[in-house]
Amino acid sequence: MKQIQSNQKKEAKILPSDFFSKPSEKTKLNWFFFEYALEIQSRIDRPLRKKLKRKHIWERDIAEFCRRYAKEMKQPILDKLSGKAPDMILSHEPIEEFFPSLNDYLINKLLAVAVEAWEGMLDMCVSCPIRCISEKDKITPMFDDPYYYK
Numbered sequence: 001m002k003q004i005q006s007n008q009k010k011e012a013k014i015l016p017s018d019f020f021s022k023p024s025e026k027t028k029l030n031w032f033f034f035e036y037a038l039e040i041q042s043r044i045d046r047p048l049r050k051k052l053k054r055k056h057i058w059e060r061d062i063a064e065f066c067r068r069y070a071k072e073m074k075q076p077i078l079d080k081l082s083g084k085a086p087d088m089i090l091s092h093e094p095i096e097e098f099f100p101s102l103n104d105y106l107i108n109k110l111l112a113v114a115v116e117a118w119e120g121m122l123d124m125c126v127s128c129p130i131r132c133i134s135e136k137d138k139i140t141p142m143f144d145d146p147y148y149y150k
Contacts, residue, residue, distance in 0.1 A: 012059035014038055016143045018067050026143040029136035032121070037070035039117035048109055055101060065098050069114060081133060090114050 019034040020026050044052075044062060052062065072094040079085040092111045099107070125133060130140070142148075 012063045014041060014063050014067055016145075016148045019071075020143060024139075026139050026141075027136060028130060028132040028138050028140045031130070031140050031142055032125075032132035032136070033070045033074060035132075036073070036117060036121055037066040039120055040069060040114055041066040043113045043117050043120070044110075048106075048113070051106060051109075055099075055106070057099065057102075061099075065095075065110075068098060069094050073114075073118075088118065090118060 014034070014037050016031070016034050018037070019030045041063060049059075049062070073090060076085065076089060076091070080088040090111065092107050095102070095107050095110050095114075099110075102110075130142075132140075
């Protein structure tokens with residue numbers, strides 16, 4: 001039984017390697033999306049997790065959702081940052097697509113989490129010395145830090 005639980009925990013972890021497929025993709029922008037996925041995951045509180053479990057949505061499903069949602073928001077975020085879009089709009093559509101069995105209440109709760117995570121990211125970015133957005137195309141060594149793969 002412990003082996004199964006251990007494997008489920010590993011599957012629930014979001015890794016930096018989820019955000020690049022080749023060395024040239026180890027950019028600060030992709031690091032930003034890795035951090036956004038982690039931020040979403042960290043803001044899904046225990047009561048919401050319990051409600052999701054009742055719908056047979058497990059920790060590994062939540063982690064995969066966070067990874068995909070962060071990646072889905074890449075283009076809207078780039079459009080906002082480049083000035084192509086006047087506002088940043090986080091969409092409920094990726095949530096509905098990933099979790100088609102969820103009701104509107106739970107979809108709205110997950111969307112609220114994504115919005116809170118986005119706002120949290122922006123607050124952190126103001127004082128962060130890494131400059132993931134302004135230096136978005138630069139390669140970052142953080143993808144190779146063993147700390148994130150434990």
